[in-house]
Amino acid sequence: MxxxxxxxxxxxxxxxxxxxxxxxxxxxxxxxxxxxxxxxxxxxxxxxxxxxxxxxxxxxxxxxxxxxxxxxxxxxxxxxxxxxxxxxxxxxxxxxxxxxxxxxxxxxxxxxxxxxxxxxxxxxxxxxxxxxxxxxxxxxxxxxxxxxxxxxxxxxxxxxxxxSPGVDVDRFTPAADGTAVRRRYGLGDAPVVVCVSRLVPRKGQDVLVAAWPRVLARHPGARLLLVGGGPDEARLRRAARGLGDAVVLTGAVPPAQLPEHYAAGDVFVMPCRTRRGGLDVEGLGMVYLEAAACGLPVVAGTSGGAPEAVLDGESGTVVRDPRSPEAVAAAVTALLDDPPRARAMGAAGRAWVERRWSWTTIAADLAALLEP
Missing domain, CATH: 3.40.50.2000 (Glycogen Phosphorylase B;)
Known part of the structure; x- marks a missing residue:
């Protein structure tokens, strides 16, 4: 060998x-x-x-x-x-x-x-x-x-x-149970939009918080769950202060607990945007694929390779103007308005991740490079 x-x-x-x-x-x-x-x-x-x-x-x-x-x-x-x-x-x-x-x-x-x-x-x-x-x-x-x-x-x-990086489809799965996470943060049976990522400006959590009053106007009980820590945390907490318990920031979460945090959501959203003249950009966006593997429809921004992690219109939506709270809110409410469509997108995303992004597929790609 x-x-x-x-x-x-x-x-x-x-x-x-x-x-x-x-x-x-x-x-x-x-x-x-x-x-x-x-x-x-x-x-x-x-x-x-x-x-x-x-x-x-x-x-x-x-x-x-x-x-x-x-x-x-x-x-x-x-x-x-x-x-x-x-x-x-x-x-x-x-x-x-x-x-x-x-x-x-x-x-x-x-x-x-x-x-x-x-x-x-x-x-x-x-x-x-x-x-x-x-x-x-x-x-x-x-x-x-x-x-x-x-x-x-x-x-x-x-x-x-x-x-590309792959997804562990045995860990990130629709069978993951978000019940304990919902209980921990008092989310009950509310519709939950979840974002799992470091809290930095490129990821777009600030736009998501700014969009949330528009989401609440249509879905008054909806909750926003921001999972992760980072340098933008204090600024985001200040921005969300007027929204009461409608926005929850968890802080940093151990990697082993991520599947249950995805599973606590009904929709995954991360409206990432490119910054600093193209130097601060999303290479791919594995969180979209992890969320899809958990059976969630996803809403993505346009930064870098992020749109490649979404089948636009099939597994989720790419927001063409991720800096716009109005555009982000419209994408979110469209999925909350139509739960059957959201579930169908989640199922399509899961099937796509199993087919294209599982570690089994990526391992075969590596083998072909090392053993041509």
Whole structure:
């Protein structure tokens, strides 16, 4: 069996979207085919002890393409006979690629996650990403949007291939029970619109709160459940103060509890918008897919790849002006007005996620990249 060396700074037990993505990819590879080189984070010893493949941790909390990291990675390629290398995030660790090829690796794949679209918009960072791409056989992208941003800078230097995050369809499921969450926040049997995301301006929770009086005018008992923490929390609490118990902010929620928080809702809404001249943008929008997997219809904004996570008119609605409280309220009330249509959209979304976005499908995509 051929082996893959995975070189990544982003690896559990450190939490984050990239860490979750990388760990989920590896979970679905044959254990005997992997060896990982990673940085250290609190709890790493216990985490590594339960993994079915070897993990080598550098004595650093930030794995960078230093000479020490280069030596360690090359030694692992030789020791384990690794013929492929997967960089959990192509930049900047992909700078190690030429040395690993010299050590015996035949195929090198670098993963991107969305923020690289901002890098290629800046001259110095763009040159770095171009240099990295030139040493790799494949650079992956998470959505058509991110490919469109990366391609002008990278095409001709490497092959571009899609490798999106996936959804655990056994965890995020219509069978998830939101009863305890509804009880905890006093939601009763009210119609609930839920938004699960970090509280930052790009995600659009501020527009959703501004839209809520219009929703209440048509559905007086409706409740808005904002799940997550972030720097915008205090501002959102102030904005919602005049709405009483119609708006609930939960604060940060452990990842294991997310399915039940989705399940507490009837409709999922996150009207994300692009900011800072295109530098602050949604790469894909996994929360739409998780919500759809739980059987909820979704309302999305237009930022970046977000519309690709919705079958517009089938699994939900893309709001063309996500900065407009009126437009967001209209999309929400249209779904609350017609529960049978909302349920049908939720069912269509669940079927689509099972077919296109499950980790089984994504794992097959990775296998095709590593074993062409």
């Amino acid at each position: 051929s082996r893959t060396l995975v070189v990544t700074n982003d690896f559990p037990p450190r939490q984050g979207g990239i860490q979750t993505f990388v760990a989920a990819l590896l979970e679905r590879r044959p254990p005997g085919s992997l060896v990982v080189l990673a940085s250290r984070s609190p709890g790493w010893e216990a985490y590594d002890a339960q993994l079915p493949y070897p993990v080598v941790r550098q004595r650093t909390s930030m794995l960078l393409p230093t000479p020490a990291t280069a030596r360690a990675a090359a030694a692992l390629v030789r020791e384990y006979g690794c013929d492929t290398v997967l960089f959990g995030a192509a930049a900047p660790l992909g700078l190690l690629a030429p040395g690993l090829r010299a050590a015996g690796a035949r195929r090198l794949v670098g993963v991107t996650h969305g923020h690289e679209t901002g890098w290629v918009a800046l001259p110095v960072a763009r040159q770095l990403v171009q240099r990295i791409a030139g040493g790799l056989d494949v650079v992956t992208y998470i959505s058509g949007y991110t490919r469109g941003r990366l391609a002008p800078a990278l095409e001709g230097r490497t092959r571009l291939a899609q490798l």
